[in-house]
Each structure stands twice: as C-alpha cells, then as structure tokens.
Amino acid sequence: MNKKIEALQLKAAKLTRESHALGIPVMIVFEGVPASGKTRLTNDLLLTLDAKYTQFIATKTPSEHDLRFQFLQNFWNTLPSKGHINIYFRSWYAHFIDYKIHEIKKHTLKDYSKLQDEIHAFETMLQKDGHEIIKFYIQINEEKRQEHINQMKENPLTNWKAQEYEQVIPTDTYKAEFEAILDEAWKVIDYTKRDHAIQQMYEHFIARLEKAIQQHKMRTYEKAGDFAKNFETDLFNVDIQKVKKQEYEDLVLALQLRLRELQFALYERKIPLILVYEGMDAAGKGGNIKRVREYLDPTGYEVNAISAPTDVELNHHYLWRFAKDMPKSGHIEIFDRSWYGRVLVERVEGFASKEEWSRAYEEINAFEKMWVNEGAIVLKFFLTLDKDEQLKRFKDREENVDKQWKITEEDWRNREKWDLYLEASHDMITKTNQPHAPWLIVPADHKKSARIEVLKYIIQKCEEKLWGVQRY
Amino acid sequence: MNKKIEALQLKAAKLTRESHALGIPVMIVFEGVPASGKTRLTNDLLLTLDAKYTQFIATKTPSEHDLRFQFLQNFWNTLPSKGHINIYFRSWYAHFIDYKIHEIKKHTLKDYSKLQDEIHAFETMLQKDGHEIIKFYIQINEEKRQEHINQMKENPLTNWKAQEYEQVIPTDTYKAEFEAILDEAWKVIDYTKRDHAIQQMYEHFIARLEKAIQQHKMRTYEKAGDFAKNFETDLFNVDIQKVKKQEYEDLVLALQLRLRELQFALYERKIPLILVYEGMDAAGKGGNIKRVREYLDPTGYEVNAISAPTDVELNHHYLWRFAKDMPKSGHIEIFDRSWYGRVLVERVEGFASKEEWSRAYEEINAFEKMWVNEGAIVLKFFLTLDKDEQLKRFKDREENVDKQWKITEEDWRNREKWDLYLEASHDMITKTNQPHAPWLIVPADHKKSARIEVLKYIIQKCEEKLWGVQRY
Numbered sequence: 001m002n003k004k005i006e007a008l009q010l011k012a013a014k015l016t017r018e019s020h021a022l023g024i025p026v027m028i029v030f031e032g033v034p035a036s037g038k039t040r041l042t043n044d045l046l047l048t049l050d051a052k053y054t055q056f057i058a059t060k061t062p063s064e065h066d067l068r069f070q071f072l073q074n075f076w077n078t079l080p081s082k083g084h085i086n087i088y089f090r091s092w093y094a095h096f097i098d099y100k101i102h103e104i105k106k107h108t109l110k111d112y113s114k115l116q117d118e119i120h121a122f123e124t125m126l127q128k129d130g131h132e133i134i135k136f137y138i139q140i141n142e143e144k145r146q147e148h149i150n151q152m153k154e155n156p157l158t159n160w161k162a163q164e165y166e167q168v169i170p171t172d173t174y175k176a177e178f179e180a181i182l183d184e185a186w187k188v189i190d191y192t193k194r195d196h197a198i199q200q201m202y203e204h205f206i207a208r209l210e211k212a213i214q215q216h217k218m219r220t221y222e223k224a225g226d227f228a229k230n231f232e233t234d235l236f237n238v239d240i241q242k243v244k245k246q247e248y249e250d251l252v253l254a255l256q257l258r259l260r261e262l263q264f265a266l267y268e269r270k271i272p273l274i275l276v277y278e279g280m281d282a283a284g285k286g287g288n289i290k291r292v293r294e295y296l297d298p299t300g301y302e303v304n305a306i307s308a309p310t311d312v313e314l315n316h317h318y319l320w321r322f323a324k325d326m327p328k329s330g331h332i333e334i335f336d337r338s339w340y341g342r343v344l345v346e347r348v349e350g351f352a353s354k355e356e357w358s359r360a361y362e363e364i365n366a367f368e369k370m371w372v373n374e375g376a377i378v379l380k381f382f383l384t385l386d387k388d389e390q391l392k393r394f395k396d397r398e399e400n401v402d403k404q405w406k407i408t409e410e411d412w413r414n415r416e417k418w419d420l421y422l423e424a425s426h427d428m429i430t431k432t433n434q435p436h437a438p439w440l441i442v443p444a445d446h447k448k449s450a451r452i453e454v455l456k457y458i459i460q461k462c463e464e465k466l467w468g469v470q471r472y
Numbered sequence: 473m474n475k476k477i478e479a480l481q482l483k484a485a486k487l488t489r490e491s492h493a494l495g496i497p498v499m500i501v502f503e504g505v506p507a508s509g510k511t512r513l514t515n516d517l518l519l520t521l522d523a524k525y526t527q528f529i530a531t532k533t534p535s536e537h538d539l540r541f542q543f544l545q546n547f548w549n550t551l552p553s554k555g556h557i558n559i560y561f562r563s564w565y566a567h568f569i570d571y572k573i574h575e576i577k578k579h580t581l582k583d584y585s586k587l588q589d590e591i592h593a594f595e596t597m598l599q600k601d602g603h604e605i606i607k608f609y610i611q612i613n614e615e616k617r618q619e620h621i622n623q624m625k626e627n628p629l630t631n632w633k634a635q636e637y638e639q640v641i642p643t644d645t646y647k648a649e650f651e652a653i654l655d656e657a658w659k660v661i662d663y664t665k666r667d668h669a670i671q672q673m674y675e676h677f678i679a680r681l682e683k684a685i686q687q688h689k690m691r692t693y694e695k696a697g698d699f700a701k702n703f704e705t706d707l708f709n710v711d712i713q714k715v716k717k718q719e720y721e722d723l724v725l726a727l728q729l730r731l732r733e734l735q736f737a738l739y740e741r742k743i744p745l746i747l748v749y750e751g752m753d754a755a756g757k758g759g760n761i762k763r764v765r766e767y768l769d770p771t772g773y774e775v776n777a778i779s780a781p782t783d784v785e786l787n788h789h790y791l792w793r794f795a796k797d798m799p800k801s802g803h804i805e806i807f808d809r810s811w812y813g814r815v816l817v818e819r820v821e822g823f824a825s826k827e828e829w830s831r832a833y834e835e836i837n838a839f840e841k842m843w844v845n846e847g848a849i850v851l852k853f854f855l856t857l858d859k860d861e862q863l864k865r866f867k868d869r870e871e872n873v874d875k876q877w878k879i880t881e882e883d884w885r886n887r888e889k890w891d892l893y894l895e896a897s898h899d900m901i902t903k904t905n906q907p908h909a910p911w912l913i914v915p916a917d918h919k920k921s922a923r924i925e926v927l928k929y930i931i932q933k934c935e936e937k938l939w940g941v942q943r944y
Contacts, residue, residue: 286523302528303523
C-alpha cells in the first residue's frame with residue numbers, strides 16, 4: 001500500500017469524524033463513464049469512512065416503481081442527516097441524462113432543461129442549509145477502459161455484468177452530455193494512473209472538508225422574526241358566497257360525489273393532487289378536510305397531519321419529511337399544515353434563523369415546482385378567521401366535553417401572537433402565490449360556506465387540468 | 473346520520489385518544505371480497521380517527537419492486553409506532569392468498585404453508601409486544617354485491633375501476649381460501665344491512681380497545697437479567713487454524729476475489745446474503761468486515777453499523793429497524809451488531825424486561841426464518857477474545873492517536889460486565905443456532921486467522937447454496 005495514500009486516508013477519516021461531530025451533512029458525487037474507475041475510487045473512500053454514518057447510494061435507471069414518483073424523489077428520500085455522509089455512485093446528473101436521452105416522462109416534462117433547474121435548486125437549498133456537496137467526474141483513456149471491460153468479460157461469473165455496463169446510456173452520449181454539465185464545481189480526475197487518481201481524490205476531499213468545517217464554525221444564527229410595529233393588511237378581507245343552511249347538505253354531497261369521480265379520473269390519468277391547508281387555529285381545517293375526503297376512495301389518498309418534528313426529522317433538511325410523503329402518480333396527498341411551518345411557526349417562535357426563513361419562500365416555490373413540472377396539481381388553502389370568532393370557538397371547545405382535547409395551552413399562547421401570525425401569513429401568501437401553485441384565501445367564520453368554497457375550487461382546478469374546461 | 477352510530481363514533485374516537493396517550497400500537501385488518509362494503513366501513517372508521525396518528529394501508533398485488541423483497545416486507549416497513557393506528561384495507565392474508573393461488577416465488581417458496589407460519593409468528597410477536605390486532609372479515613349477500621359493482625360500472629369515470637375489482641383474486645377462490653383461515657380471532661360482519669354493519673364494527677372495535685387499554689395498564693415490567701452466580705462455559709474454547717504471516721496476504725486476496733465472483737453469482741441468481749456480526753468489544757469486527765467487503769462491488773452490498781436507537785426506532789417493535797434494512801434479492805447486507813442486541817446489551821443493562829428478552833430467542837429464530845424461506849443465506853459470526861487480549865487492545869487504542877476515537881468510557885464499563893456478557897452470549901448462541909441460520913464462533917485473538925476463517929466460511933456456504941457443492 002502506497003504510504004502517501006495511507007496518510008491521506010487517515011486524514012480523511014479524522015476529518016469526517018470531526019464533520020460528524022459537528023453535524024455537517026456531506027454528499028459526495030461520483031460520475032464518469034462505465035469502467036472508468038468509479039467503483040475503485042468510491043470503494044476506497046467507502047472503506048476509509050465509518051460505516052456508522054456513511055451510506056452508499058447507487059443510481060440506476062428508473063424502475064416502474066420509481067417512475068410513479070418525482071424525478072428527484074429517491075434523492076430526497078435518502079438525504080443525509082446531520083453528520084452523515086452519502087457517497088453517490090452516479091447521481092441526479094446521470095439520472096438527468098437518462099431521462100433526457102430516453103425521453104422518460106416526455107408527455108409531462110417536454111422540456112428537459114426543467115430538470116436542470118430542479119437540480120440547481122436542489123443543490124442550492126442544500127448548500128445554503130450547510131450540506132457540503134463534493135462532485136467528482138472520473139475520466140480514463142479509452143485503451144485502459146477497454147482493458148477493464150475485457151477483464152470483466154473473461155470471467156463467466158462477471159461477463160453478464162460487463163455487458164450490462166454499456167446498455168443504459170451509450171458512452172459517447174454520456175460524455176457529450178457531461179461536457180455541457182461540467183463547470184468549476186466539479187473536480188475532474190483522470191484514472192489512467194490509479195494511485196495518482198486516488199491521491200487526487202483524497203486531496204480534494206480533504207481540502208473541501210477542511211473548508212466546510214471552517215465555514216461551519218463561523219456560521220452565525222440570528223434569531224429574528226423581523227416583524228413590523230403596527231402591521232396592517234387587507235389581504236384577508238375576502239368575501240365568499242354564504243351558503244344557506246337548507247341548501248348545504250345537498251350541495252356538499254353533490255360536490256363530494258363529483259370529487260370522487262374526479263379522483264378516479266386523476267388516477268387513470270396518473271395526475272397527483274397535492275392539497276395544502278394552513279390557517280388560524282380553530283378555523284376549521286380538520287372539518288374542511290373531512291368534507292373533502294369524506295367520499296374519496298381511501299386507497300388513493302392520504303392525510304398528513306403535521307405534528308412537532310421527531311429527532312430524526314430535526315436532523316434532516318426541513319423539506320425532507322414532506323418530500324418523502326409526496327404522492328405517487330394518480331394519488332392525493334392532503335397536508336394538514338405543511339412545509340409552510342418554516343415561514344409561520346418557525347419564524348414566529350425563532351425555531352428558524354432570519355436567514356433560514358427569509359430564503360424559504362424561494363426554496364418552497366422551487367420545491368412545489370418540482371412536482372408541478374411532472375403534472376401535479378398543487379392547491380393551497382388558507383383558512384382565515386375573525387379574532388373574536390376564534391375566541392368564541394376556543395371557549396366552545398373548552399366547554400364541550402367531546403371537544404376539550406382539541407384545545408391546549410399552546411392554542412392560547414398562539415392567540416396572543418395573533419398579529420405576528422397575521423404578518424407571517426401575509427408575507428407567506430404574497431411571496432408563494434404562484435400561478436402553478438396558487439393560494440386560495442378562505443374566510444372560515446362560516447364553516448359550511450368555507451367547505452363549499454374549497455370543494456368547488458378543487459373540482460374546478462381538477463377539471464381544468466383534466467379537460468382544460470371550467471365547469472364552475 | 474344514525475344517532476346510535478354517532479355515539480359509537482364519539483366513543484371510538486375518545487378511546488383511541490386514550491390508547492394513543494398510553495402508546496398502544498393498534499392494527500385493524502379488513503378483509504372481504506371486492507364490493508363487499510370494505511371501503512365504506514374502513515372509510516367510516518378512518519374519518520372517525522385522528523389523522524395525526526392513523527395510517528391507511530391498502531394491500532395490492534405485489535409489483536416487480538415488491539417481489540425483490542420478503543413476503544412481509546411492506547408490513548414490517550409500515551408497522552405502527554407506539555400510540556399509532558394502522559387500518560389495513562386487505563392485509564397479509566389477502567397477500568398470502570395472492571401468493572398461493574398465483575404461485576408467486578414458487579421456486580423458493582414451494583410450500584405456501586410456510587407463509588402461514590410467518591403470519592402466525594408475525595402476529596404473535598407483535599401481540600406479545602403489546603400491539604392490539606383487530607381483524608374484520610366482511611361478508612355480503614351476492615345480490616347486493618352485484619348492485620355495488622353495477623353502480624360503479626354505470627359511471628364512465630369509475631367503470632375501469634369496477635373491472636379491476638375482479639381481476640386479482642377470483643371471488644370464489646378468495647372466499648374458499650378464507651373459510652380455511654377464519655377462526656375465533658376474526659369478527660365476521662355482514663354488510664347486507666349497512667347501518668347494522670357499521671354499528672357492529674364500532675361495538676367490536678370499542679370492546680377490543682377497552683380490553684387492550686385495561687391490559688396495558690396491568691402490564692408489569694420485571695427488570696432481571698437472570699444471571700448465574702458462577703457462570704462457566706467452554707462454548708468459546710474453539711481452535712482455528714493459525715495462518716502464517718507470509719501466507720496471509722496472498723490467501724486473503726484470493727478469498728476476496730472469489731467472494732467478489734460469488735457476489736455476482738448471487739446477484740444473478742437473486743439470492744440475498746445476510747451477514748451478522750456480534751462479539752466482544754475490540755474483537756476486531758470492523759477489521760473483519762473490512763476484509764469481507766474490500767473487493768465487493770459497493771453497488772450490491774451495505775453495511776449496517778448499529779448505534780443506539782433513535783426515538784423513532786424506540787417507538788417501534790424492536791425488530792422494525794432491522795427488518796426495514798434487510799437486503800433485496802441478490803444483495804448483501806452486513807450487520808455490525810444486530811437484533812441480537814435484544815438478548816445481549818438489553819438483557820445485561822435491563823433495557824428489556826425479563827419477559828421480553830426471554831421470548832426474543834424464539835422471535836429471532838422466526839424472524840430469520842422469514843428470509844431463509846425465500847432463499848436468503850443467513851450467517852452469523854461471534855468473534856471471541858481472551859479477556860487479557862481485550863485489555864491489551866484497549867490500552868493500545870488509548871495510546872495510539874489514530875485509534876483513540878475507538879475507545880470510550882462505555883467500553884470500559886462493558887468490560888466490567890464481562891461475565892454477564894459471556895453468559896448472555898452463551899445463551900444466545902445455544903438458543904439461536906439454527907441449521908438454516910448458523911452461528912460460527914470465531915476466536916479473534918489472532919485477527920488475521922479470524923479473517924481467513926470468516927471468508928472461507930462465507931465462500932463455502934455461498935457455494936453450497938449456489939451449486940450444492942463444498943469447495944473448502
């Protein structure tokens with residue numbers, strides 16, 4: 001064993017123990033044509049790092065199962081938690097080339113540069129959140145490469161594997177595509193001389209990790225909600241049609257049955273539907289969601305009611321726990337509170353720093369766009385309530401034995417912060433109201449009318465998507 | 473809305489708030505032929521329970537992806553955590569019938585009664601761990617059933633779904649199979665009269681939950697490791713062939729290259745390999761694992777190095793965190809410490825009650841059997857060490873600047889409990905040494921010999937499985 005490499009391995013191992021202790025998530029990407037030496041390099045690194053916090057992720061051509069999910073879904077699911085290291089053997093880049101040259105999901109994607117935008121947004125939000133992303137591109141001279149392949153082919157036990165190598169993406173295409181991708185963020189390594197390549201890999205890895213550790217130690221955390229002194233807004237002064245009591249029962253049922261039909265149509269057309277609920281406490285989110293789901297086929301939807309994060313969730317990027325629950329094609333996911341907690345409760349309570357919640361608007365827009373790009377319908381509802389009406393409902397909950405569990409000390413504490421939540425909600429809606437993922441502000445002082453309003457809106461948006469027509 | 477049903481819903485909701493607070497995991501199974509009313513019943517229950525801790529799980533015919541995993545894999549993955557409720561729309565029972573009548577995986581399974589044994593073991597270990605499993609079988613008269621189906625067919629948006637209903641398992645076959653399954657653990661409900669059926673469902677659910685809550689409150693927890701006063705064993709007095717220093721390098725490389733070939737052969741034949749490492753601290757598990765994996769293709773194996781459980785893991789059945797990481801077909805999973813922690817550290821430290829660790833031997837045997845049934849190779853290594861040799865290695869670690877991170881206060885504390893670990897290890901090996909999942913005791917005072925021993929054993933067992941021959 002080369003003494004120089006051995007010393008580099010020791011140093012790399014030591015640094016990763018430090019980055020682990022500091023809680024820095026590290027993502028190491030290896031790209032390169034088949035038989036270029038990626039396996040040897042990744043394996044050397046893998047054996048050097050501690051298996052307790054190192055994960056090896058091999059990217060393969062998408063299976064039928066994968067195709068039911070978003071382009072980046074597997075990478076969201078397997079994001080490293082704080083202090084953990086992912087080694088990617090091929091990554092979202094090879095995945096992108098695979099999508100592009102094989103025109104995967106072409107009916108929904110059409111323009112594959114969207115996927116490059118997604119990759120850019122994905123990496124940027126992770127980097128801003130303190131993830132260290134190190135990218136290697138491995139080259140080799142063609143003669144050496146053929147030697148590797150022939151070695152594999154000579155052995156009957158590995159021959160089939162050698163053949164598999166060339167099937168997914170033709171080598172020349174992969175090379176040409178990568179030339180357009182490579183920029184200064186990539187470390188290009190030539191594997192023709194093996195020891196030299198390993199040495200270069202460790203040197204770059206060490207330099208990057210040292211820098212990341214240094215930056216991590218210098219990070220500051222400013223806890224500031226940045227609220228106005230006398231905030232006022234008329235954003236929430238919206239009128240809706242009041243539904244008469246005697247009309248409600250028939251109307252809600254008709255809408256629910258229509259929505260059930262649309263659920264089947266969405267399923268058949270493989271369109272995912274994402275419904276997000278936010279709003280003031282006691283605005284009636286639960287009851288509203290109940291009316292939406294009441295006649296849906298339960299095998300095709302899920303309600304994700306957000307509680308305080310677990311320690312595992314706190315140790316990941318804040319979007320991780322939502323990303324991994326996004327619906328597969330044709331399914332419906334209802335979020336009772338959502339990723340918008342980042343700019344609401346986390347801003348108000350100081351759980352996120354000023355820098356974190358300030359950049360979250362843009363991150364969330366990019367995040368939702370990823371699903372919209374693949375044909376998803378994303379609709380967001382904000383249920384508003386008059387402050388006096390909230391008080392009335394809180395008291396009602398306290399007095400009714402079957403509702404007492406719904407009211408907690410926390411609700412009263414949040415009520416004291418009414419103005420802060422109002423401002424945070426105002427900023428959220430104005431900054432994340434996108435044509436492809438719109439907010440609907442729903443006055444919920446009159447619960448029944450709010451339910452009708454939401455049902456009509458969902459039906460309208462689904463019909464538009466399905467048939468390009470508007471019925472209501 | 474029927475007043476009686478409304479009262480039952482309120483009561484059910486209240487009881488589940490109590491079972492949630494107490495941390496009781498609840499699993500509610502619904503089986504019945506297509507269009508029998510399962511959807512209506514499960515949906516009524518689903519809408520009654522709190523979405524924060526209720527999950528709806530629909531069992532479908534296995535996809536290509538599912539077939540790469542163990543029969544119960546999806547059910548392991550989605551086990552409810554403490555206080556959570558799973559509603560199963562079809563379950564492991566429909567899954568079993570699907571496997572049996574379509575002869576799924578027939579080359580490895582052959583005898584489908586094995587799957588019934590697995591189901592029995594699965595339910596039993598969950599129940600003993602405090603999971604409440606409530607099973608409903610829904611019947612309906614055939615005329616009513618045809619009415620339901622015709623309603624679906626009349627609507628062009630749901631017509632395709634109605635047809636899908638009958639395709640997976642023919643109704644008569646499903647019925648006949650279920651007649652052999654039904655026993656007193658099942659509550660059979662006739663859906664012909666809808667309101668009566670809903671009422672029966674809630675009444676049974678309430679009765680079962682009340683009983684579960686009562687039993688939960690009466691549970692006792694005896695913390696006892698049950699150790700002998702002067703424990704002695706010669707189980708660990710094993711001799712192995714000492715490898716000469718000058719022979720080692722060539723021998724280990726030859727074995728590693730052979731193992732790499734076998735990895736490809738296992739992959740091609742879709743045989744999963746599960747390697748479990750246990751042993752005394754500083755016995756050299758890490759170095760031994762390193763030699764096993766050194767030449768393997770990293771895209772086909774994973775090392776799972778077990779740390780202290782997260783809070784999410786602690787809130788699940790103890791086998792959950794291992795089950796969800798078991799390898800898919802053709803892959804290798806190496807466990808550096810494992811589920812045997814239940815009968816080692818958890819017994820010694822009192823993290824598991826006497827009742828819990830005592831029944832774990834049988835549970836673990838049944839657990840490993842589930843993968844063996846589907847053709848997996850399960851090999852378990854116990855690395856033993858002389859007590860003086862351990863002291864020498866501990867001191868060496870403390871003195872070597874690159875190894876200091878490997879030695880902690882905990883290692884010294886464990887060393888004080890040497891005899892307890894010895895007895896726990898002895899009991900573990902004698903009670904879980906199964907022909908289909910054998911233990912190999914490996915004296916590790918001489919690290920190099922231990923590595924050769926393990927490599928040879930893995931190769932031998934893989935060759936036996938692959939070609940029925942023994943080469944070493």
